[in-house]
Amino acid sequence: MEVTENSVGAIDGPTNPMVTPLLTDLYQFTMAYAYWKAGKHQERAVFDLYFRKNPFGGEYTVFAGLEECIRFIANFRLTEDEINFIRESLPGSCEDGFFDYLRGIDCSDVELYAIPEGSVVFPKIPLLRVEGPVAVVQLLETPFVNLINYASLVSTNAARHRNVAGKSKTLLEFGLRRAQGPDGGLSASKYCYIGGFDATSNVAAGKLFGIPLRGTHSHAFVSSYMSLDEIIDKSLSRKDGSSTCEDFVSLVQTWLNKIQWSSSLHGIFGETNQSELAAFISYALAFPDSFLALVDTYDVMRSGIPNFCAVALALQDLGYKAVGIRLDSGDLAYLSCEARKFFCSIEKEFAVPEFGKMAITASNDLNEETIDALNKQGHEVDAFGIGTYLVTCYAQAALGVVFKLVDINNQPRIKLSEDVSKVSIPCKKRSYRLYGKEGYPLVDIMTGENEPSPKVGERILCRHPFQESKRAYVVPQQVEELLRCYWPGNSDKRRETLPTLRDIRERCIQQLEQMRPDHMRRLNPTPYKVSVSAKLYDFIHFLWLNEAPVGELQ
Amino acid sequence: MEVTENSVGAIDGPTNPMVTPLLTDLYQFTMAYAYWKAGKHQERAVFDLYFRKNPFGGEYTVFAGLEECIRFIANFRLTEDEINFIRESLPGSCEDGFFDYLRGIDCSDVELYAIPEGSVVFPKIPLLRVEGPVAVVQLLETPFVNLINYASLVSTNAARHRNVAGKSKTLLEFGLRRAQGPDGGLSASKYCYIGGFDATSNVAAGKLFGIPLRGTHSHAFVSSYMSLDEIIDKSLSRKDGSSTCEDFVSLVQTWLNKIQWSSSLHGIFGETNQSELAAFISYALAFPDSFLALVDTYDVMRSGIPNFCAVALALQDLGYKAVGIRLDSGDLAYLSCEARKFFCSIEKEFAVPEFGKMAITASNDLNEETIDALNKQGHEVDAFGIGTYLVTCYAQAALGVVFKLVDINNQPRIKLSEDVSKVSIPCKKRSYRLYGKEGYPLVDIMTGENEPSPKVGERILCRHPFQESKRAYVVPQQVEELLRCYWPGNSDKRRETLPTLRDIRERCIQQLEQMRPDHMRRLNPTPYKVSVSAKLYDFIHFLWLNEAPVGELQ
Structure with a gap:
């Protein structure tokens, strides 16, 4: 099942048939109802999906799980049976009109931009930017986060194992019996392959994904x-x-x-x-x-x-x-x-x-x-067969992927927190990777959607999003826009075709090789820089002051 | 879907349709071929499924995942498509007769005994005893271990959270977005409920298992x-x-x-x-x-x-x-x-x-x-909503459940290891829980299958399976046989009906309450004793000496 798009361009559903619109938190439906009841459900919202910290004490992460997200939204529809269950789960006072509304929703009006699967990625930079009617996009939050969290975590873990084992060794994923459930096992096999493993012992994964089998x-x-x-x-x-x-x-x-x-x-x-x-x-x-x-x-x-x-x-x-x-x-x-x-x-x-x-x-x-x-x-x-520690990500069993509202009705939104690392970066944004003379990526930069894109050879000020004193000028030798359109909704954007698993794996291996070695080492790796444009920096801090309550010392 | 047995006694398949006979390690099929080629595939083998150490630094474990195992064997059949895939995955030299054999196998000749799901259990005591044709039972190993490992781990984690939170608090499982994959999320919701949680945010789990929803x-x-x-x-x-x-x-x-x-x-x-x-x-x-x-x-x-x-x-x-x-x-x-x-x-x-x-x-x-x-x-x-640490079992992301051959053709088998804790306990066995005067369980004891069962009021010598000096006499006030027949195969044993999820949860809560408090405390809990009969002890050590090579100091 290497190719997920059939001849007429339709996209298969999620690999696991249990991934349905009900695989979400109840509050996504209660919020949807509240939006609907307030007549707010069609308001156009932009959400960013990102993580806050690289896992395993490292300074890089492999992004994975995108294809499953696309399969999910391409087939997003509530069945009558599911709607009935939601009705039973919400208070009896909820009005019928809402269920009629649910009956009609799909993702045809949702736009999804993403970094290609298998890319090396960094904290705060959106992996996904999802735009659409607020009620619908909220319903996508939990499944997206679920599908990307573990996928990215275990791909990263696999890449780290490859890094320490070296290119010449054969790496075999033997984790099925220790994985967190059947599909923990299947996902592990798939995403460890993306992260650079050579084969798996998991026969079902061999059949589903065409991964080489060993035993x-x-x-x-x-x-x-x-x-x-x-x-x-x-x-x-x-x-x-x-x-x-x-x-x-x-x-x-x-x-x-x-x-x-x-x-x-x-x-x-x-x-x-x-x-x-x-x-x-x-x-x-x-x-x-x-x-x-x-x-x-x-x-x-x-x-x-x-x-x-x-x-x-x-x-x-x-x-x-x-x-x-x-x-x-x-x-x-x-x-x-x-x-x-x-x-x-x-x-x-x-x-x-x-x-x-x-x-x-x-x-x-x-x-x-x-x-x-x-x-x-x-x-x-010559070959390592790795199970428990690889597939359960024993060293760190979860990646903190979050999904935050950054704009609604063209109004940028910020989520504040006592903890600065938890403040979200507002606005519908673009992001770029800037490369230096030696071909290494130097810094990722986020800009407002309508700012001009950074140009090769131009001097660009890159600012830390929250720390005033941290900033640097960069003259990029190459500029790569990170977000691509994987689901255009009603827009006339061209949709990226979904690459095969082998292509994703190839991309991952290539991207890891392209990184400056000091970002990749196991001990005390150098953090890769993530920044915002000067304009975005100013706007973040304007909005922050605007939203934060002024304290009164007593 | 509370009741899994329909009116004519048929048992539904596994909750996750991806749990098929291919969800196993390749070597189970290569071994099956080798057994078949050697004419050994029909030999009657007994395997024990158990774990070696309680998780989370504790001294107890909740056993869960049994129902899914029964659903799996009740519907165990290879499809033509699956057989073709196995044929492609094995060397071309494998003979056709083997695939004809695979076409015919099911679990009608397999007997499965188990401790009831939701029970409090301890290391080394078989959770499952599976008997049947060696080639077939080997094919069950990986799915069984996969289905029980995480289920028991996360139920135990839930029980530990309940233990520290106290009975009066409401415990909500909010882990779906951080779980290891979609079915990590669904399993977490199910097994946290068994372990004593009150509700989940996971709508799909509410629908599938009837768990109360909150959000x-x-x-x-x-x-x-x-x-x-x-x-x-x-x-x-x-x-x-x-x-x-x-x-x-x-x-x-x-x-x-x-x-x-x-x-x-x-x-x-x-x-x-x-x-x-x-x-x-x-x-x-x-x-x-x-x-x-x-x-x-x-x-x-x-x-x-x-x-x-x-x-x-x-x-x-x-x-x-x-x-x-x-x-x-x-x-x-x-x-x-x-x-x-x-x-x-x-x-x-x-x-x-x-x-x-x-x-x-x-x-x-x-x-x-x-x-x-x-x-x-x-x-x-008043209520705790718990996610990441609960569902990913962050403190210990895997339980070391194993599946070991203990008898083949009525010949007891032992698996040796340099590490004594990894030596398996041979023989087709029975196990009992002996209760003391105050109603607390005192010790679990394993005996050979044909030994007379311990009697109430009788003085019984309980021996540590491997440490000669550790033994104690016990006069039980109550004797409970632990293994019950959940899949009789061709035998005329009565099959236990599968309890509802609520009944399993009830059993779990009751069993946890019944334990002596010092086994349950978070800091320095007292280990619960696990023992073998004097007769089984002697036999283990006879077999051990017999199998271990004699070293030559040089």
Whole structure:
């Protein structure tokens, strides 16, 4: 389901059919009623969706979830059944006319501008600017925030894991069983892929989104075998089909014996676990061309690795190439290095080219910190399977995305707060990313909708929206307008087509690479600057003074 | 949709239609193929689902998610489309017979025993015991773990919030916008209700599960108003319909004036914010009988509270009773006390009975700690609206539920680990809760399936499963078998009917009340004891020695 727009340009509904107009807070409907009752429901309002702080102690965020929002508004309609439920949920005194009104609403009169999905984004800059009848746009708040919050959070988490693991490693998302509910799992698979993961174990996500699938076997598989006697059909034909080995089990045992008595490996292990060996052989007979074994059920170095190598060498005799091992417990730095040494010894001792390069996958409660620690210790892991900490965003389980009214009836609105970081930036705005000489983004700037856009080569004053003394001149080498039209409503704007998941992922990877490295580092990253134009700055502070009550000291 | 079993006893599918047999890890299918290829797929296996550690630093957990698991297995069938996708995802060498096999499987041969949903449960004790053909039961692992992990985690989190807030407070789940995806939101609403919350803001959850709905209005509603001129229709009829007040706005203004110049309140505030006042009046005109106002958009004490009181007093004149206020920022302890004082002064000054009891709802980034801190400081909050920290389980975003093979072909299996806490308890087992004289549960005990059950009044040796020296004799006053049959498969066991959501919630509240208080306290709670019978203890350690490789010191 890569393409969500069908041949006539219609857009599919949200991936999860439970995302309906009722997936919202009750107060959106009570407010809609109050607007309607006051005759105010058609007033044209502009809302900004943004977040206030980058997650995970970092200085960047990946924006994700946009496609689901577009799917949602493209199909926004209340069914009769839903309207009846709303009627039951509101006070009996609510007038019928309101329900007739609800029956008629859709998003044909809503305009939605957004930063492209997969972009690197920063606090305060609107990710979405949504304009339309106030009652309708309010109904979109909760679903939009829900759809973007977790999506952006987990994409960012994935990008951070990629950042610490490095480009050369394979990253596998293994989080389905620990995710917050079924669709936490599906969303995690999708958005971790956007953030730079290579594959998932989640079959449903593979089917829905076309994400590459990966998997091996589990401890239960290994311990379900008791002995070699359980293997009934011991035959395996050579890969080229030229002949058949009638007793693959004996072939493996011969190799195990050879390893056991080899000069370089002698004494590392005694007798290996036979139920484990039986499980490995059985798995190899089923998947001779993609044999990958979980080696830590009994003892990695004394049983798992030798058993794996015996099976891999027997497969090699028949023309197959084993894939590698998975480590799921213990000291992953130490075990991966020991395993690598073992593989290299085998390559040398038995002259098996490439055997030393056998893939090592690690997968036990990994997160940014543990991968960083592994890097520092030195390890031989080729692929990381990451679950719990990735998909639940354990280090910070929520992103504070908000949706604030900035203009109604062409009147700019501000939301004040004792906490300056919670004051909203009023006005229908545009935003731009200004790039410096070296090609790095330097600063994002917000302007009023009708201000002239910043020009390349022009000296522009960028002001901190709230701190008077913080300002800087910038002469941009490139200016990128951030908000694009994804839903034109009744306007004649061209609608951006929705990119495929792969394109979104590509954009994300590219954008992350384009950032100045000091914004991206794990420890003490440099904050990226977010600013407003001088004109917008003045207007914010005029409005602020206008709205704030004057205190009386007593 | 309270009742999930229809008249002919059929069970509906999972609430979320995305919960299909493909919502699983790829390796469950590769293992199924390997079992099938080895002719082992029909071997009868027993798996235990349990967790290893109580969450949130506590000593108890609420078990939830069972109903969804039963709905899942009751409808477990692979569609042709799904089988085709699995075929594409597995190596091309996989034989056709396997896909024919997949086409035929369902859960008619699976037996599922479980502790009733909503029970208080403890580490290591199986929540589910699932028995059936090994290949089929493996396919259930990931969906079961996914469906139970978050459900139990968030129910427990809700129960902990209830515990700290106390019985007399109203607890509202307001988490939809911060939840991990749409169904993170829906599940949160459902399972927080089970854990003891009173209502949710999530309309879809209200419709799906029959959970009471609650909501007020937002800052955007307040700031969408500019002035009193926006109120066109100013009339409001008396509650009893006897007459109509033609200018409710003037009535409110008169009251505001009276409050402003009242002797007891004089000087607390100057001019209140008029756009806020307009919003309140407008909301009151729409909901005269359920007026609840968000009072912190501009300034709680100088604007929000006086404005609210003026509207509430005007409503009172017409026979209506306002509900109360919501505080969403600032020092909630201080502001709630000041608001209460203000309400009480009004009650006294204007002789309005009960005005002092106006409900105060608080809702800003609340969690267990902040509620505890509020309790210590003293506050006047009647209801807590809790979002982010509750639904994302911010303090611990995952519960480590696992699914381990304990028996196959009547051969008990153990999973070893360097980490003793990760060693599984082998054998098909039964478990019991033993109660003491005072009616409190004393200890949970696991026995082999065929051991005689503990009897009331009998002296029973309860052993720690792994620590030799930890054991105790118990003479139970009551013995409760924990596992009940929720899916009998082909056996002739009676299937427990699925309780309604309200019954599950009732059970949860009751079970929590029944626990000895020292297990439940927030700081340094006493661990509840979990044990095995002497016979099972001996068997575990026999098997352990049998499976563990003997090291060789070098």
